[in-house]
Amino acid sequence: MTKRKIKTKKLGKGVNENILKDQILDLLNSNVSTTYSVRQLAKILQIRGKKHKDKMLELLLKMEEQNEIRAIRNKFKSNHKPLSFIGTVDYVNPRTAFILSDGFTQDPRVKIDDLQYALDGDTVEFVLLSKPGRNPRARVERIVARKRNTFVGRIEISTRYAFVIADNKRMHYDIFVKNGAVNGARHNDKVIVEITEWPGWEKNPEGKIIKVLGKAGENNAEIHSIMAEFGLPFGFSDQVESAAQKISEKISATEIRKRKDFRKIPTFTIDPADAKDFDDALSFKKLKGGHYEVGIHIADVTHYVKQEDMLDREAFERATSVYLVDRTIPMLPERLSNGLCSLRPNEDKLTFSAIFELNENAQIIKEWFGRTIIHSDRRFTYEEAQEVIETGKGDFNEEVNSLNELAGKLRNDRFGKGAINFETAEVKFDLDEQGRPVGIIPKVRKDAHKMIEEFMLLANKRVANFIYHLDKDRDKYPFVYRTHDNPDPEKLTTFSVFARKFGHQLQLKETGVSNSLNLLMGEIEGKPEQNVLQTLAIRTMAKAKYTTEAKGHFGLAFDHYAHFTSPIRRYPDVMVHRLLQHYLLKGKPADREEYERKCEHSSEMEKRAADAERASIKYKQVEFMQNAEHKTYDGIVSGVTEWGVYVEIVETKCEGMVKIADIEDDFYEYDERNFCIVGVRNKKTITLGDNVKVIVKNTDIDRRTIDLLFV
Structure with a gap:
């Protein structure tokens, strides 16, 4: 052939x-x-x-x-259709983005030319331009879903057109606005702009102004900008407010008969001086035989907010109260949060309680959970309670000091079992009448704070433990747990290398990590590196979350943990109260999938709240440092990237960045493995934890950034 x-x-x-x-x-x-x-x-x-x-x-x-x-x-x-994937854009700088997608060992990198106008957080379909593996390259084929189409920013108006420069650091386009679409905004106003059109290549997106927030730099305008940026509500609807107002404040005799009555037992609250909503109260009674009865009484929000009613839907949507520097954005209307539910002194209040009989060593002899009624005899501030602890004198001095002794024993037991003692250095701002920061004040945690914390932890732990052990089938009754996974070993190794630069050793064996971290926290207390090391230690930890999975809490060293103690400000606590009462009444197992969805939403809203709170703090830090130019500050290098060195100023706890381009004594290259930059000629190394001196070069309120220079 x-x-x-x-x-x-x-x-x-x-x-x-x-x-x-x-x-x-x-x-x-x-x-x-x-x-x-x-x-x-x-x-x-x-x-x-x-x-x-x-x-x-x-x-x-x-x-x-x-x-x-x-x-x-x-x-x-x-002409063959390439294999495509779905992912989320992580738009890190004006030149480059990454795509977060399951199944990739390294996130694919996308050049600006291949983004197709996708923005940070957008869901996209993408194809690979190189083989998967090390440093894969990708191109966006289409945008599946926009994360957002409105942005907050400062408007610049010229004679023929205007532009909005977005506050969001990851929005790398200025938004073009025709003069007929400025909606009354004036030059340099803070505004909310809605994108109406994505034009052709190398042109800016076009938008229209939908709300004017005020003059850039003014406190209300800037705080409103942060609220709008994170999608936080500016108030409650008239319908929600009306529903709250209609709730009766009277407590019927029938309702009282359903509850355990603690009104004759000494009871008090301890809260910050400026607090208006009081979630929790403590009661104390000596029992025969040397034992003590400690009641942890929590506002019974679920008595007033019924499942799936208008108030409940609003509370679920918000999921948490948000605490910005100068205001609170509450989860519940004031009628409930500061009124009906708040455990104000000298008033009968409905509560959900965890009651413990403890011996002299703070060991639990008996416990009981259920609905109660209380009458708070005294509203303490933390400072007032601390004075009672230190002097042994004042109202309820015997009760307060006995509770403090028990709390100390609970705390020692907790740390002995491996709980991690993270005492992060927090600050608050001293604001003038216009909301401008005139001082930064460190928050000091004393025994009164720790006492309240310890009893709240006890209630949260025991409620979770009670539900978990309701049945031999430990997973039979779905519940809302607060879980915290073990830290990532690779991150721990990285952190230990960093801690060693300060002369601190960290034990990395799984059984000794907690104790080693506690030893480290004790060693650095009061030292300049304390805040940097604590912050980095926390970053090595997994993120705590809400879930129906009955896992443990690594940071607290608890087998099971839940949030039971703050239903005025956290929706997961509302769910915990409902489920606990349902199971106490012998109810059937709840719908696991429904509660898991609610847990995921609550975790997402918690992150949003934390991001907004950090943004408001950063804004005030930038505003405070505006008046600090030309003064030399001691600082500690808190982060190193390919574009700059982050420095935390010791005196103010404010963080700024020295751009690599502004370091004039040499050309520096980034060494990712060793968290440092290295001079090409002089081989000088600037690394995490270095003590440095800096001055403020520039502050940018819009972007909430502080530019520093090495002295």
Whole structure:
């Protein structure tokens, strides 16, 4: 049998059309996401000479006409559809973004030209431009869903048009606004802009102003900007307020008979001086035989907020109160949060309680959970309770000091079992009448704070433990737990290397991590590196979350933990109260999937609240440091990146950045593995934890950034 001879047309000496066609298809189909110009194809396929290149172009056009390949802007690519993936854009700087997607060991990198106007947080379909593995490259094919289409920013108005410069650091486009769409905004106002059109390549998105927040730099305008940026509500609807007002404040005799009555037992609250909503109260009674009865009484929000009513839906949507520097955005209307539910002194109040009989060593002899009624005899501030502890004198001094002794024993037991003692250095701002910061005051945690914390932890732990052990089938009754996974070993190793730079050792064996961290926290207390090391230690930890999975809490060293003690400000606590009461009444197991969805939403809203709170603190820090130019500050290097060195100023706890471009004594390169930058010529190293001196170069209220210079 003889082979059939293939008739071919010569392109010239040594160039065969069929062979060349196969080579083109092989190249393009092996790189389905890549486009090639004629020059690139000629170079790769070694086609030389103008005559042969012209013939190749004729072949390419013929192949495109026959739908064998595609032509895009004078370039050619495979006609095969590339394998695509779905992911979320992480837009880190004006030149580059990454895509977070399951199944990739390294996040694919996307150049600005290949983003298709996708923004940070958008869900996109993308294809790979290189093979998966180390440093994969990708291109966005289409935007599946926008995370947002409104932005907060400062408007700059000229005679013919305007632009909005977004506050969001990850929005890298200025938004064009026609003069007819400024909605009364004036030059330098803070505004909310809605994007109405994404135009062609290399043009800015176009938008319209939907709300004017006020003059940039003014406190209300800036705080409202933060609220709008994070989608926080500016108030409650009239319908929600009306529903709250309609709730009766009277407590019926029938309702009282359903509850345990603690009104004759000494009871008090301890809260910050400026608090208006009192979630929790403590009662104390000596029992025969030397034991003590300690009642942890929590506002019974679920008595007033019924499941799936208007107030409940609003509370679920918000999921948490948000505490900005100068205001609180509550989860519940004031009628409830500061009135009906708040455990104010000298008033009968409905509560949900955890009652413990403890011996002299703070060991639990008996426990009881259920609905109660209390009458708070005294409203202490933390400072007032602390004075009673220190002097042994004052109202309820015997009760307060006995509770403090028991709390100390509970705390020692907790740390002995591996709880981690993170005492982060927090600050608050001294604000003038206009909301401007005139001072930064460190928050000091004393025994009164720790006492309240310890009894709240006890109630939260025992409620979770009670539900978990309701049945031999430990997973039978779905519940809302607060869980905290073990830290990532790789992050711990990285942190231990950093801690060693300060002369501190960290035990990395799984059984000794907690104790080693506690020893470290004790060693650094009061030292300049305390805040940096504590912050980095916390970053090595997994994020706590709400879930129906009955896992433990690593940081607290609890087998099971829940949030029971703050239903005025946290929706998961409302769910815990409902489920606990349902199971106490022998109710059937709740719908696990429904509660897991609610847990996920609550965790997301908690993160949003934390981000907004940090943004408001950062704004006040920037505002405070505006008046600090030309003064030299001691600082500690708290972060190193390829574009700059972050420095925490010791005196004010404010963090700023020294841009690498502003370091003039040498050209510095980033050493990612060793968390440092290294001078090319002088080999000088600037690394995490270095003590430095800096001055303020510039502050930017809009972007909430502080630019520093090394002295």
